[in-house]
Amino acid sequence: MKRTAFLILLTVTAISKVSAQGHGPLYGLQTPTLAKGGFDFNVAAMSLATEDDQSFMLRYIWSYGVTEDLQINITTPTMVNRLSEAPRTRGNNNMPANGDIEASVWYRFFSNAFGVGKRFESTAILSVSTPTKESRGGINVSNSIHGAISTGYASRTWYAWVGGGYQYYFEEGNDQLGDLPYASLVVGYRPNIFMGDYPKPDWRVFVESLAEFPGTSTSEGQLIPIDQRGKKVMIGPSFLGLYGAWGISFGALFPLYQDITQGPKEEYRLSMNISYWL
Template identity: 70%
Template sequence: MKTYFLILGIGLLTLYQVEAQGHGPIYGLQTPTLAKGGINMSAAGMSIATEDDASYMLRYTFFYGITEDLQVTLTTPTVIERLENAPRTRGNSMMPSNGDIEAALWYRFFSNAFGVGKRFESTAILGVSAPTEDVRGQVNVGNSIHGAISTGYASRTWYAWLGGGYQYYFEKDNQQLGDLPYASMVIGYRPDVFMGDYPKPDWRVFIESLVEFPGDNKYTGQQNFTDERSKKVLVGPSFLGLYGAWGISFGALFPVVQDLTPKAIKENYRVSINLSYWL
């Protein structure tokens, strides 16, 4: 039933031509480009499955290019099904996985376009978010801040990004969600068969990996808090298709390492799909 709900939601989004994110990976940090004055709208459907249950969420994101090197984003969720004990994760490179409304600045502080279709670039991200729910996994949810840095190489054939970030939730009513240091690495490739010139569609495939070190939640007066962290490594494929102003990407991550603290929840997989449109 939940799966049907997700498919229905994604179908509706397609029908109404609402759209999604950058032209890079889904889960890994990237270095998106947007023209000065450019607008990108995206809609994403995402799910995280644990041993016991699965979450389903739709998320809408608006991107605006203040300059060619600075863009602002605003993302809001529609949570269809929450997890009782949600894993702490970003869930997506450009948006939170949980019910947070997030505004962020993306600053491309380095860019070197050194050949046809080729460039090195680095981007810093700073975001603030506010929760849409009071309690998450039986813990009061506060506002949070997120910072990350990503550097990458793009060409017509190969892509690679390396990045790291940190999300910190503020305490609310003597309770605090655990923080999240994480890192990501992405390798991308576009086969010759998809090397058709614009405006023909082009596709690229990515292998994405994500390493997360989520901290446990804290409670005031907690006696047995050890400040230990879970360690997760997730790997999976994603695909990106671009046609004119449209983009669609979808992919999945599967845990290959889960060294969890006693209160952390074990994951089975994450899946995501994004639809994008550049105005």
């Protein structure tokens, strides 16, 4: 079995062309898609801390560029520590923050490369998720769907992306997790000292922000009157370093605003991601 998996990986590697993009922010929505035939593997370590507890999770993401505008992804988690009362949020645009397995399609429906190193583009994301644990915060968890759209500008110096998304959980055993509309804004900058030409390392810094508006969950067919999960605005820095086929990004988000009336407040989110373009 191991040998078969290894052979499949080798075959995929052999038929894949090296990809290009996938070099955006850590938390916020972005637009770049892989090259046609491109293959990308990511490992991410994520943590989310509340006043009471802290979660730890590893995630693996495999991505493939069907065309230069169409990318498919699948991500699986290894949960090290789950929160008993996990906030309803997403890890980033192709990662759930909880223990769900997720498959997604990215479609870059608009792209205008209008200068050397400059482009303006828009991407739509559609995902389906399935939970790895039956309940979350005492509510039965079902499969969910997620859709998002983002648009942005990339250059050799400045980056900016704005977008919004929506996650909807289906009913499970008379319970239903509330939905999750969210918005994302990212601004990035590459200082002059990091403007060295390829193949020198390439660094950039982002300021990322997320606004999350989780809906009310249903338990045994009844809306939960006081939801433990409130609206939040998170903001924080992230850093991205790229060298050849490798990329590393790390960053944190901190609450700028949260209106949680009951339950532990969120303190911070940490994340680190390593990418390899096969």
